[in-house]
Amino acid sequence: MTAPIETTGAAAEAQPEAVLEGVPSKRIEGRSLGQIAWLRFKRDKVAVAGAIVVILLVLIAALSRPLQSLLGLDPNEPNQSLIDPNTTLPLGDFGGMSADHPLGVDPKFGRDLLARVLEGSWVSLIVAFGATLLSVAIGTVLGVVAGYYRGRVDAVISRMMDVFLAFPLLLFAIAISASLQGGAFGLEGLPLHLSVLIFVIGFFNWPYMGRIVRAQTLSLREREFVDAARGMGARGPFILFRELLPNLVGPIVVYSTLLIPSNILFEAALSFLGVGIQPPQASWGGMLNQAVKYYEVDPQYMLVPGLAIFVTVLAFNLLGDGLRDALDPRSR
């Protein structure tokens, strides 16, 4: 907590009189802990690289559809002329790479792979972000409540977390996706699949966040500033959201960033198993699923979504680790 950054001695000195005179005017705007963390983060080259890749990925995902039309590509346009009718493999070397199709095309249909990874990127990120947001919202509120009120409230919430963590999530996800296939909640097709994925992944992952927030709250609540707030007449909600929560932002940001890649992997796994995003909609997991059948004859097909997942997960993990070091130097 005590940052090693104290450039001028002005603030650190004991004599109040000296401080009154000695403060250079430019330092009067205080440096928040966030600004200090930023300075620390900037020095971590690996984390900065991760952050840049993450920003690029988010931009690509957000602009995925415009990018596709800009490049004149369509992820769902079959192109039988590029396929060998006997083997159903793409014609040409490296999975049919060409100027028109820089990453090649997929076997059997001849759809452009660049367009399909681009299309998969927003699916992946929207599910990962949505699910993370949901887990963080539930986990933070329940975690901070359990940690602050302790006792029976904590016992109930903690047992709930145990139950959720013991839940056979994968089986549940398979069952729920299968049973909702036809349409539910007034949704069908892609919106339904996205919502189901976000709900299943997010709703069952909250205990990870809940535990971290609860543990941090347990130690924070013993700090004297909580007593100080109570001594001024603060009620529970004020203490939870005004006094405790601002001090939890660091760990929440860090673990959200680390939760995103694991959610990307989970989404890919579900789509791979055929219970996530349904074809013909492109998704990284779905592409891998189809690529498995061809991995000996057309390894390129597997490489493209595989690398996309790998780079994304790695970038988020590097960013998360860097954030942890910057925001919470004690946990190194």
Next chain:
Amino acid sequence: MTETTDEQNTKTAPAESRAAADGPLLKVRGLVRHFPITKGLLKRQVGAVQAVDGIDFEVYPGETLGVVGESGCGKSTMGRLITRLDEPTGGTIEFDGRDITHLSTGGMRPMRRDVQMIFQDPYGSLNPRHTIGGIVGTPFRLQGVEPEGGVKKEVQRLLELVGLSPEHYNRYPHEFSGGQRQRIGIARALALKPKLVVADEPVSALDVSIQAQVVNLMDDLQEELGLTYVIIAHDLSVIRHVSDRIAVMYLGKIVELADRDSLYKAPMHPYTKALLSAVPVPDPKRRTERDRILLKGDVPSPINPPSGCRFRTRCWKATEVCTTTEPPLVALRTGHQVACHHPENAPDQAPEDAPK
């Protein structure tokens, strides 16, 4: 428990002449706080930490009551009880004539304006995520008070009052030294013009050179604002100059409660005498007559305190009666209460069993 303490109190004479003029601001009777020790899954209670075990005292408007005692004797617990940050197990607390012993959080809320606390740890007591302006302005927001000229102006005035620059308004606690942070804590405590300020070891985390500054600041502010203080400290040196009366605690009990001069000149409880002997004496000629008394042994556990007088395991005057009978806190002189069978500087209270 409470019955016996009530009885003791009818014996004690009113401590102060001021008492007659206007009643006490704070009146504590038989105050008890036991922390249950539980074991196993079923949380069966197997004992209790007797942190505060039946104490009585008053605090009069405008005075400073110093509370001293070794680590773990229950000073902080007492402070948290009288500011109602903690729930008493027994006894009563009256503030300004009103019983606040078991007031709910909501019921306590309006009283919070009049009772404020200054904390021991200048690093822990200020929220690191809030600016100084936000911290000192919080009491106004929580109590819905709109000071004349607005919160910001009032906060800046308070910062100046405690010797900080009003320009520190937008800065964060980590940019300040311990002494400055403690000034910020003081500004926050004084924001709503409280009647009573409870300060729990306000300077013990600070450099010795800064301790005097902060204590003097508190002293000046008391005069300026007509505050009443309860100042907790673990030794007698810090609070010597600012206290009007001093309560000495040992293992959850008050063992001596007296006017400052009376206590320093003629301590009656052996424990007080030992504490005083540890205070450095500036005049070397006087050092010989009050030779340092080294107490033998450790403080016994508050889970299982000694029978009779709690100090008897370390007292050089202990006799049989000290083991069997708990000495009541009685006034042996006007304004000087002590709980001892064989006090110093006063007639023996159990002559039939006097030490040789």
